[in-house]
Amino acid sequence: MENANLYDYTLRLGDTALILGQRLSEWCGHGPVLEQDIALTNIALDQIGQARQFLQYAAELKGDGADEDTLAYHRDAHEFRNLLLVEQPNGHWGDTLARQFIFDTYNYFLFERLMKSKDERIASIAIKAMKEIAYHAQWSAEWIIRLGDGTQESHDKIQQSIDDVWMWSGEMLEADKLDVAMMEAGIAPDLNEIKELWLTKVSEILKIATLEMPEGTGHQRGGKKGVHSEHLGYILAEMQYLPKSYPDATW
Amino acid sequence: MSDKSNWKIWEVFVRSKNGLSHKHAGSLHAPDAEMALKNARDVYTRRSEGVSIWVVESEAITASSPDEKEPLFAPSDDKVYRHPTFYEIPDEVGHM
Numbered sequence: 473m474e475n476a477n478l479y480d481y482t483l484r485l486g487d488t489a490l491i492l493g494q495r496l497s498e499w500c501g502h503g504p505v506l507e508q509d510i511a512l513t514n515i516a517l518d519q520i521g522q523a524r525q526f527l528q529y530a531a532e533l534k535g536d537g538a539d540e541d542t543l544a545y546h547r548d549a550h551e552f553r554n555l556l557l558v559e560q561p562n563g564h565w566g567d568t569l570a571r572q573f574i575f576d577t578y579n580y581f582l583f584e585r586l587m588k589s590k591d592e593r594i595a596s597i598a599i600k601a602m603k604e605i606a607y608h609a610q611w612s613a614e615w616i617i618r619l620g621d622g623t624q625e626s627h628d629k630i631q632q633s634i635d636d637v638w639m640w641s642g643e644m645l646e647a648d649k650l651d652v653a654m655m656e657a658g659i660a661p662d663l664n665e666i667k668e669l670w671l672t673k674v675s676e677i678l679k680i681a682t683l684e685m686p687e688g689t690g691h692q693r694g695g696k697k698g699v700h701s702e703h704l705g706y707i708l709a710e711m712q713y714l715p716k717s718y719p720d721a722t723w
Numbered sequence: 724m725s726d727k728s729n730w731k732i733w734e735v736f737v738r739s740k741n742g743l744s745h746k747h748a749g750s751l752h753a754p755d756a757e758m759a760l761k762n763a764r765d766v767y768t769r770r771s772e773g774v775s776i777w778v779v780e781s782e783a784i785t786a787s788s789p790d791e792k793e794p795l796f797a798p799s800d801d802k803v804y805r806h807p808t809f810y811e812i813p814d815e816v817g818h819m
Binding site for chain 2: 506508
């Protein structure tokens with residue numbers, strides 16, 4: 473493929489949005505209160521909307537009759553390029569919020585720069601998505617502050633959730649060969665810069681929330697290359713069941 | 724969080740476009756005013772219904788009681804002269 477790198481990079485963006493959206497949608501009907509149920513499923517829908525844009529673009533780059541659906545429903549786990557972070561289980565409300573906060577803060581700085589990508593298509597998707605992402609980042613940070621600076625119980629639980637999710641945060645901030653190639657082409661931002669911004673913002677919010685920044689530096693990576701945790705298989709089994717069992721099913 | 728009874732009820736008012744007034748849209752639960760605004764955004768404006776939101780704690784609203792309906796509202800029923808229906812409005816004025 474002529475644009476193999478661009479295709480892989482677009483898949484990373486699309487798959488990360490798709491798998492997070494699918495994960496969050498599990499909360500539908502299970503939120504702690506109606507208002508948060510709606511808030512979280514709104515965010516899930518935003519993620520899936522973004523995933524569609526990126527996967528449509530990836531399908532065009534791939535050619536060969538591929539479309540957004542064949543990419544979403546007819547690839548296996550090792551072909552997915554999402555971050556390991558977003559396939560982690562929802563756990564309890566605090567676990568979901570911790571994962572979301574870690575991700576949204578990163579995503580905010582990433583998309584802020586993708587809006588200026590030299591790839592016009594990625595730039596235009598990012599411009600459209602930025603309004604949603606800015607709200608997500610605000611929303612999850614507000615929650616971290618309320619749970620951290622809430623009761624003793626909520627404080628202890630959200631601290632534990634932040635500590636637990638920390639080991640999945642390294643992968644998104646660490647540039648591999650593809651990230652560097654995309655950066656040199658002016659398509660993707662410098663992840664070192666994103667990392668600095670992310671660390672500053674996360675530590676600022678955690679401080680307001682009276683929470684401790686975890687110290688662990690041992691991070692899990694692999695998702696960006698297609699090496700996933702066992703969780704992704706279960707997510708795909710559910711997400712892909714219908715189109716795989718009934719390939720010609722239509723509404 | 725597990726004790727949802729801590730969450731106050733808020734009344735939500737949404738302005739659908741500039742120039743119109745805020746209208747009562749409904750109510751919701753939230754732990755504080757900031758969250759009430761965010762919840763209102765998610766619950767009541769997800770189909771582009773609004774450009775501005777007000778939230779107010781339900782308990783801050785003093786409401787008239789149904790028992791007082793007669794003394795409060797009945798006296799105006801037979802005072803048609805309070806309606807400006809005796810004036811001719813020129814067509815050029817348009818909708819008032």
